[in-house]
Every structure is written in structure tokens, then in C-alpha cells.
Amino acid sequence: MPRRGRLTTWYRARSLRSRLTFLTTAAVAVAIAxxxxxxxxxxxxxxxxxxxxDLEDVRGPLPRPNLKDCAATPQAALKNVQTSPQLPPTNISAPRDTQFVVIVGQSSLVCLPPMATRAMVLDPGDVRALDLDPNHFLIRDGHYTNGDPAMIRISGARLDTGQPTLVMVAAPTKAVDESxxxxxxxxxxxxxxxxxxxxxAGRLVARSALKPVDQLTxxxxxxxxxxxxxxxxxxxxxxxxxxxxxSFNSMSTALANSRERQTRLIADAGHELRTPLTSLRTNVDLLIRSDDTGRPLPPATRTKLLGNMKAQMQELTVLIGDLLQLSRPDSPKPVRTLSVVALHEIAERAVERAKLRGPALVFxxxxxxxxxxxxAAGLERAVINLxxxxxxxxxxxxxxxxxxxxxxxxxRDHGPGIPQDELPYVFDRFWRSPSSRQLPGSxxxxxxxxxxxxxxxxxxxLGPAQDGGPGALATVRLPGGPSPE
Structure with missing residues (x-):
């Protein structure tokens, strides 16, 4: 496995706290580096x-070497410098501890200043300075014959005899390198x-920052x-x-409310189903007992009993359909399940069905x-329910x-209306007004x-009629338009 892949695997295997510490440390390390x-x-x-x-600021007249005492190499010049000063004292201004070397002529004679203890190592490219103007010079990095580093200034000049001369001024850089x-x-x-x-600090910050996450976990x-x-x-x-x-608290509360509603729905459904089921069982037991005892019920009684059973079955069917309707989530359906519905046609069909259930009423x-x-189906059922x-x-x-x-x-109906204290509960599941418990419905x-x-x-x-008369007024407002477009 490539090294990058192993590092990725190792990183992903760490805990969130360790990864946060690692990232913090890495970021600080890069910044500090x-x-x-x-x-x-x-x-x-x-x-x-x-x-x-300092080398560029060197000013003053060139030293005048004594050519007969100059040596062919820096090492040889150093051997003679103690007994025969090669360069006379000069008033040239230069940095402290600056070393002078003068190379004279094509024979590369090396002349050192008085009391010199070291010389610079020459480079073949130094002769380029002979072609420069008198006020121009070269500066390069080099070192002395004893190995110490130095920065060397090289300039060209001519002696009174007309001989070309290289003047080398060196400043030691050993102290700089050590510093x-x-x-x-x-x-x-x-x-x-x-x-x-x-x-x-990253570990402490990660622990403090992730404390709420630990609580959430x-x-x-x-x-x-x-x-x-x-x-x-x-x-x-x-x-x-x-x-x-x-968000977690909201989700947890919503889940608790959902479970509470689910529990209440099951309990209410069980309560509502118990009455028709008990009545059905009683009627069935009565029919079975009459057959077992050989004492059949009178035809009128049997017909009435079967009619009650049919009504109870219809009530159960309606109740189960209502429960299935309410078992859907409260959130809106996706847009793709909706269609353009003519609300006025639904209202007209619902009125026709209502006339069959209330033939003595005026619509x-x-x-x-x-x-x-x-x-469409759900909306029609809602209007029919109203x-x-x-x-x-x-x-x-x-x-x-x-x-x-x-x-x-x-x-708008002209019935008894709804008491003011019952209005907040009219749309609750399984809620029925105490005054209408004897009427059919779930x-x-x-x-x-x-x-x-x-x-x-x-x-x-849903509320009282606005004209002050008896009855209730149900109002439904739906967004749409007078045309299907």
C-alpha cells in the first residue's frame, strides 16, 4: 500500500478528538517552521x-608592493611575511580584521600586508577583475588558506610600472556562520x-470543543x-x-411527541373499536346460542339483529378507513403526487351525496x-366530511x-352550534363533544x-355562524386560481 494510503487509513482510524489534535498540531507546526x-x-x-x-565601502590608495619580496603562492608569501614585510603601511579604510592580498603581474606574485597570518585561496575566475573599470569590483564567497570562510572583494589596478594588478580585500565570515x-x-x-x-493545547482545545459532542453522544x-x-x-x-x-433537542422532542401521538392514537382507536366489536360479539353470541338451544329467534328480531350487525360492520369499516387516513405522516405529500383538482366540482359532488344522507334538509x-x-380523493373526502x-x-x-x-x-348549518370552550378541540383526533356522544361517529x-x-x-x-344565528360555520381556504393553468 502506498505511503499516502497508509497515512489516510491511519488518520481515518483515529477518533475525532485525535484528528482535531493532529490537525491543530500540524497547522501550528507548519506555521512555526x-x-x-x-x-x-x-x-x-x-x-x-x-x-x-563593509567591503563595498573600502576606500583609500592602493598599497605599493615590493615586487622582489613577493612570493609565487600565498603559502610562500606567508613564510616570508614575518621577516620581510611585503606591503608598506597604508591609510586605506577597511573593515576590522580585513585581509589584503595583492597579486601582481602575469607571474601571479602574491604580496601580503605587514604581519599577515593568512591569505585567501585564489580562484581562476578572479582575473576577470582586470577587465573592469578602476571603480568597479567583484565580490564573491571564498575562504582563507587555513579553511576559514570569507567574503572577498576583487578589483583591478595597474602599478606605476604599468603591470596589471589584482587587489583582493577579504572580510572573515566565520563569526557570521557561527552566529x-x-x-x-x-x-x-x-x-x-x-x-x-x-x-x-490542541488536545485541551479538542477536549473542550468536543464536550458538547460527547454529551450529544x-x-x-x-x-x-x-x-x-x-x-x-x-x-x-x-x-x-x-x-x-x-437540532438534536428539537428532533428528540419531535420523536417524543410523535410517539405520544402514536400511543394516543392506538389507545383511542382501541377504545373506539371496543364498542362496535363488543356489540358485534354480543349479537353473534346471541345468534349462536339461539341456534344451539334449538330456540330460534323470531324472524323480526333476527332481521333487526342482522341489520344492527350490518350497521356495526359499516361503522367499523368507516372507522378503519379513517384510521388508515390518519396513519399517514402529517408532512405534506411530495409535489409529484398532487394534481390540478376542480374544487367546485368536488363540492358539487359532495352536496349530491349529502342530499342522500339528509333528504329532509335544504341545500x-x-x-x-x-x-x-x-x-383529489383526499380532498373530496374532506369536503364530504364537512x-x-x-x-x-x-x-x-x-x-x-x-x-x-x-x-x-x-x-353553514343551523344546528346547535359549538360551545366556545370546545372550539380548540374540534380538530383533535377522536375528540367528540359531550353533547354529541350519543350520535354516530368516531x-x-x-x-x-x-x-x-x-x-x-x-x-x-370551524366556529359559530357570523350572522349571529344558530349553527356553525366551517371555512376552508385553499390556494389556487379560477383556471387550471
């Missing part, structure tokens, strides 16, 4: 620039210490272990971790064209007014209406 290198190069450039500037070496050790130590401190593991939804964690600040914690209908995006509710509570010979205008559908019709209208992006309300 870059700063240390930049500092070292800046100091190096500055120190060598000072030495170079730079010490600086490198200091910067390296500082960088290493900074990296270690960065690793420690503990809460999730607690929920997974105990299935106790609704557990929340403390939220501090408004950063990303706080937003994550808030006043006024519908204007209105098209909406909705589930009309069934109006039929159920309307007195014999009463009037039910159905109006559709500008996307607002209203159903308490799911208006819940289905509310859910269907919400899925279509509309609003529904």
Missing part, C-alpha cells in the same frame, strides 16, 4: 549584507517547544439503549455545536370555478348553505379534514 525559516533567512541576508556593505548556526539551534528548539505546546446512546425519546441536552452559546445540540349551493393542487358533520347536527327541515368563492369554501372526520387541507397548503377553521 515557516516563521523560523523566514526569520533565519532574513537574519542571514541581513548579516551577510552588512559584511558586503547563524547558533540561531538555527535556537529557532529549532523554539519551534520544537512550540509544536509540543501546540499538541498539548451520551444522549443518543441513552436513547438507543433505553428507547426513552425526549431526552435533551443543555445548549450553551450560538455556535455550530450549539445549533447541533438545538343552498353557490360555487364559482376554483382549481387547486391537491390529492357536509356529513353539517347534516348530522342540522335539525329536520334545516338549511345547509355551501359557498365557494375565490378559493374560500364555507359550509371523532376522526374533522381531523381528516384538517390534515388534508394542510397537505394542500390551505387553512381550515
Amino acid at each position: 515557516a516563521s523560523a525559516l523566514a526569520c533565519w533567512f532574513i537574519v542571514e541576508q541581513r548579516m551577510y549584507s552588512v559584511v558586503r556593505s 547563524l548556526r547558533q540561531l538555527a539551534f535556537v529557532l529549532g528548539g523554539v519551534a520544537l517547544g512550540g509544536i509540543i505546546l501546540a499538541a498539548v 451520551d444522549a443518543v446512546e441513552h436513547i438507543a439503549r433505553t428507547e426513552e425519546v425526549g431526552t435533551t441536552i443543555a445548549v450553551q452559546g450560538d455556535d455550530e455545536i450549539a445549533r447541533l445540540s438545538t 343552498e349551493t353557490s360555487t364559482a370555478p376554483w382549481f387547486v393542487h391537491a390529492d 357536509l356529513d358533520n353539517a347534516v348530522k347536527y342540522s335539525p329536520p327541515g334545516g338549511t345547509i348553505a355551501v359557498r365557494l368563492d375565490g378559493g374560500v369554501l364555507t359550509v 371523532g376522526l372526520g374533522l381531523s381528516i379534514v384538517a390534515q388534508t387541507v394542510r397537505e394542500a397548503g390551505g387553512e381550515v377553521s
Whole structure:
């Protein structure tokens, strides 16, 4: 496996805290290394620039060598310098500890200044300085014959005899190199210490920053272990971790509410199913017992009993259909399941069905064209539920007014109306007014209406009639338009 692949595998196998520490340490290490290198190069450039500037500032007349005492090589010149000074004293200005060498003529005679203890190593390219103007010179890095480093200035000149001469002025750089070496050790130590401190600080920062994540992990593991939804964690600040914690608390609360609604739905469904099932079982037991005892029921009684059983089966069928309708999520359906629906046609069909259920009632209908995006079957069932509710509570010979205008559908009956303290509960599942418990129904019709209208992006309300008369007024508002486009 390539080295990069092994590093990636190792990195991914670490915990989030370790990865955060590693990244923090790596970032600080790169920053410190870059700063240390930049500092070292800046100091190096500055120190060598000072030495170079000193060499460039050398001024004064050239020394006049005594040619007969000059040697052929720097080493030979050094042997003679103690007994026979090669260059007379001069008032030339030069940096402290600067060494002069004068090379005279084509024989490369080397003349050293008085009390010289070392000479520069010559380079074949130094003769280029003979072609330069008197005020121009070359500067290069070199070293003395004893191995010490130096920066050398080379210029060309001519003696009174007309002989071409190279004048070499050297400034030692050993002290500069030693200073730079010490600086490198200091910067390296500082960088290493900074990296270690960065690793420690990164570990502490990672532990502190990931503490809310640890709490979140503990809460999730607690929920997974105990299935106790609704557990929340403390939220501090408004950063990303706080937003994550808030989202988790919202999710946990939503799950708890969903489970509570599910539990309540099952309990209410069981309660609603118990009554018709008990009645059915009683009637079936009565029929079986009459057959077993050989004492059949009178035909009229048997017919009435079977009719009751059929009605109870129909009630069960309606109740189960309502439960299936409400078992869907409360969130809106995807757009692809919706279609353009003619609300006025649905209202007209629902009125025709309501007339069959309330033949003694008077229906006043006024519908204007209105098209909406909705589930056609669900929306038709919702409108039918509204009309069934109006039929159920309307007195014999009463009037039910159905109006559709500008996307607002209203159903107005003239029944007993709804008490003010019961209005907040009319759309709750299985809720039924205490005054209407004796009437047929499961308490799911208006819940289905509310859910269907919400899925279509509309609003529904139920309250007392606005004209001050008896009865209730149901209002449904759905977005759409008077044409299907």
C-alpha cells in the first residue's frame, strides 16, 4: 500500500478528538517552521549584507608592493611575511580584521600586508577583475588558506610600472556562520517547544470543543439503549455545536411527541373499536346460542339483529378507513403526487351525496370555478366530511348553505352550534363533544379534514355562524386560481 494510503487509513482510524489534535498540531507546526525559516533567512541576508556593505565601502590608495619580496603562492608569501614585510603601511579604510592580498603581474606574485597570518585561496575566475573599470569590483564567497570562510572583494589596478594588478580585500565570515548556526539551534528548539505546546493545547482545545459532542453522544446512546425519546441536552452559546445540540433537542422532542401521538392514537382507536366489536360479539353470541338451544329467534328480531350487525360492520369499516387516513405522516405529500383538482366540482359532488344522507334538509349551493393542487380523493373526502358533520347536527327541515368563492369554501348549518370552550378541540383526533356522544361517529372526520387541507397548503377553521344565528360555520381556504393553468 502506498505511503499516502497508509497515512489516510491511519488518520481515518483515529477518533475525532485525535484528528482535531493532529490537525491543530500540524497547522501550528507548519506555521512555526515557516516563521523560523523566514526569520533565519532574513537574519542571514541581513548579516551577510552588512559584511558586503563593509567591503563595498573600502576606500583609500592602493598599497605599493615590493615586487622582489613577493612570493609565487600565498603559502610562500606567508613564510616570508614575518621577516620581510611585503606591503608598506597604508591609510586605506577597511573593515576590522580585513585581509589584503595583492597579486601582481602575469607571474601571479602574491604580496601580503605587514604581519599577515593568512591569505585567501585564489580562484581562476578572479582575473576577470582586470577587465573592469578602476571603480568597479567583484565580490564573491571564498575562504582563507587555513579553511576559514570569507567574503572577498576583487578589483583591478595597474602599478606605476604599468603591470596589471589584482587587489583582493577579504572580510572573515566565520563569526557570521557561527552566529547563524547558533540561531538555527535556537529557532529549532523554539519551534520544537512550540509544536509540543501546540499538541498539548490542541488536545485541551479538542477536549473542550468536543464536550458538547460527547454529551450529544451520551444522549443518543441513552436513547438507543433505553428507547426513552425526549431526552435533551443543555445548549450553551450560538455556535455550530450549539445549533447541533438545538437540532438534536428539537428532533428528540419531535420523536417524543410523535410517539405520544402514536400511543394516543392506538389507545383511542382501541377504545373506539371496543364498542362496535363488543356489540358485534354480543349479537353473534346471541345468534349462536339461539341456534344451539334449538330456540330460534323470531324472524323480526333476527332481521333487526342482522341489520344492527350490518350497521356495526359499516361503522367499523368507516372507522378503519379513517384510521388508515390518519396513519399517514402529517408532512405534506411530495409535489409529484398532487394534481390540478376542480374544487367546485368536488363540492358539487359532495352536496349530491349529502342530499342522500339528509333528504329532509335544504341545500343552498353557490360555487364559482376554483382549481387547486391537491390529492383529489383526499380532498373530496374532506369536503364530504364537512357536509356529513353539517347534516348530522342540522335539525329536520334545516338549511345547509355551501359557498365557494375565490378559493374560500364555507359550509353553514343551523344546528346547535359549538360551545366556545370546545372550539380548540374540534380538530383533535377522536375528540367528540359531550353533547354529541350519543350520535354516530368516531371523532376522526374533522381531523381528516384538517390534515388534508394542510397537505394542500390551505387553512381550515370551524366556529359559530357570523350572522349571529344558530349553527356553525366551517371555512376552508385553499390556494389556487379560477383556471387550471
